[in-house]
Amino acid sequence: MIRLNRNIFPAVEGIYVVGGAIRDELLGRKPADYDIACAVDTEKTALQIAANTNGVLVKIGKPGQFIFRVVSGKNIFDLADLNGQTIEEDLEQRDFTINAMAYSISGGDIIDCTGGLKDLEKKNIRMVSKEAFKKDPLRLLRAFRIGAAFNFKIEPATLKEIENNAGLIVNSAGERVRVELLKLMDALKSYQYISEMADTGLLLVIFPELGRLRGCEQNRYHIYDVFEHTMSSFYHLEMLINAADSLNITRSARNALFADKKKIALLKLAILLHDTGKPASRTIDKKGDYHFYGHAAAGADMSKKICDRLKMSSREKCFIDFIIRNHLRPLSLFTLHLETKLTRKAVTRFFRKCRDYSPYILLHSIADSQAKGDKSDDAFKNFITDLMDDYFAVFKILKRKPPLITGHDLINEFGIKPSPLFRKVLNYVEDARLSKEISDKASALRLAEEFIDR
Template sequence: MRAGRERGLRAPLRRRAGHRARHRPDRLRGRLAARPHQPGRGPDRRPPLRAGRHREHGQRDRRPGARRGWRHGRRPRDAAGCRRRRADPRGDRRRRARHDQLRGHLRAAAPRDPPHGRRRDVSAALDAARDALRGERAWVVGGAVRDRLLGRPLDDIDLVVDGDVRAAARHLALQAGGPSFPLSDAHGAWRVHGPDRAWQIDLAPLRDGTIEADLALRDFTVNAIAEPLQGGPLLDPHGGAEDLVRRRLRMVGRASFPDDPLRVLRLARFASELDLEPEPPTVAAAREHAPGIERVAAERVFAELRRIVACDRPVEGLALMEDLGLTARVLPELAALHGVEQNVFHDADVHDHTMTVLRRTCELQADPGAVLGEEHGAALTAFLARPLSDELTRGTALRFGALLHDIAKPACQAVRDDGTVLGFPDHDREGARLARAILERLRTSDRLRTHVAALARHHLRLGFLVHHRPVERRRLHAYLVATGPVALDVTLLSVADRLATTGRDAERSIAVHLELARELLPAVRAWEDGDRPAPLVRGDELAAALDLRPGPLLGELLAELAAAGYAGEVTDRDGAVAHARAWLAAREG
């Protein structure tokens, strides 16, 4: 008898070797409670399964919504008009992107956690490390030393340990009462969190036997400074401290860029983030090795690009990327915006306009009250500081929206026979598709792709309402429903877009647009906060009252009642049913 043909027998166990990753002891780590050597959980991460319910090892889960799929018809569309996934039953408690769960070299390059509204207690981290690693030869290296010399706030600590890194990390975690876990299988790095994620320390093994040899393998001189963990003078064999004083960015050696082509992009990031001037030989070497960026994993590329866009000088960072020859390889669609002329309402080409919109977005993010009224300033600042996805806040995601909102204009340009540009029909719809494709290529989360695609799709809508002032409640409701979860974000993007206008009649256009934005902002904020009228009648009740079967017509009726309720045209159940009956009669007549 052949086992493969007999139901219930699973003879070919030899296949397990081909899928070894499926059977690793940490494959269910996302569901298990953290052990002393495993990563901890933030308050918004998925809780372990409840005791007494199918345990915690991957068996069936009867929690509400755990296996619920789409029961009828096709999936609904998201705010960008794309098919979306089922809504997360945990609402705003979704699990964040977990870069501490990346494997191999991606973990070693993973960026830090997003801002949480509080600084990490770095002094407590150093005290814990000094106490736990007393007797070990260890050095504080990299960004922690550099940022302390610059007077910048520290978020975490990097240590180099001359010894068993795994044992050192686990001992530190045990002493501190926090979790530890490996970051890189290839490099032997580990990460330790303090209690309640109060601090973070990354530990890496000493390379090539001495700290001086280890520092010689680093990218830039400002990152090649070490300080003994237990105290002592700085070790600065390459003059990094002097470079910081002179605001200069230099490579450590000619092998810096060949060793890791991502360092070319890091050059642009450090220059813009730290306001340093790259020296000419370093720039020349970076240009030479820029093509190597195409061999770097997309996740690592986006981690650096994200920090350029999020820093205080993103336009300068993007300009340096272009000068180094990176933009054409990382964001060719952005490079294609150069030289694309616009209509009479814009003096600048699409690329320069996009950079101006990005600047205005940064200014709006820094002080929204100065543009939209001080009564909204604090609330908008808090809104833009909310974490969204991919270690980005909503404010930083808004910057990506500014960067990609006109990305489809080259493909949508309409020109007269005499060369006059008429406009860019459908560039919002095509831009949503292209923005999603770009972020998918960069391996971002689906949530970020959907968010930025929706910003591109709807960035023109507020401008259309200018021609319908005063905006009636029904039209406002249509705007809020169409923009959905990005209603407030896209309103802010629309303001930044209008502030970047420099063409004919620009001053009047900007003034009218700002008046409209200020007028609608209270309603948009209320919608974002969930302050929406409750349905006056349920769908099953309406179907019974009108003798209708479930279907598209019933959905249209419910949408009409929602608009009528928001506009104040109906206020109770009986009025809603009567309104629906009249609407049906008018439709059929």
């Protein structure tokens, strides 16, 4: 049922709400964005909608492809000329049938010439025509993104056409690909669609670096090659995200960990790329065992180039780079723990080094471990979840408190001048404070003196 407020629109023939807004209305969702196709004066229509909604009108695009955008509160109305002589011609040039329906403002009826209503009922993603992907190759990726958003299946003929045209995605602008990818990663169940992207070849066209992981065998700790391990890591990460209660951490820690949806989407992308450095780093020893020394740094360097291709922001690049570059650190802590050599100070240094990235690296490490394929390592998972609780319940609270001493104290108490020594002393004392070895200024000054004199 369409529940549009028809008072927003001029009551004249030739104005149609089209695409995703109609799909969402039929699914019982409230759209925020409305695409409007006009067979009448588009600018005049936009001015009237702006007046009716107290909205602001802006003109975007270039001659022949102008869009008139009305922004009113949380709603956006994008108006464009009809693409063709009739609304049916316009709809037949769109991407998928569920997006190729229109609602006539004057008539109050749904126009469905491509079978969108039937596909919506069947939960199908189906191309409008075989030309859809040639007209806009980004639609290749959008099929999976929309499928993931609604948990719809991509019908076989459309999947086959995606496979046939996968190579065209390189003609899409990197920033457009990035937007679709992150929306896909934001879906609760994106693994199925990422897997289908791999089957069609589209994933490996977007990320050719992943193609080199196929057939790259690993050591005895893994039963999969690097590609299958990567896909399994993605699967396990998504399972952990969607079943947060399975993480034996406090509710407040869970809430804090999963509060930022964008970081969770970026974490999924990071785990997809985390082992891209393995093929170039693989060596074999005299016993026939494989090693991947330096693969984390190599993978981070490769991922930087991928992020550049996708025109990611500096913050997005830094997040992905840091996760990949440091994804082995939790395993090193666990090794120390097994050898009973792990100290409170070592844990504190990990948290200080990894800062706000700490819980995401820890979550990544659980999925990475579970994806080795032999068996679930409960000891490792329990160790990591204990670290998560420690980070939120102890470290973050202590970190908010001010340091016990500053550079002024070093000058006044010990007469030393500002130098690189300052940072070393202050870091040493801060590690002790955050490790709960000291808690007052007098103890901090004694520790500083010991460090300076040694």
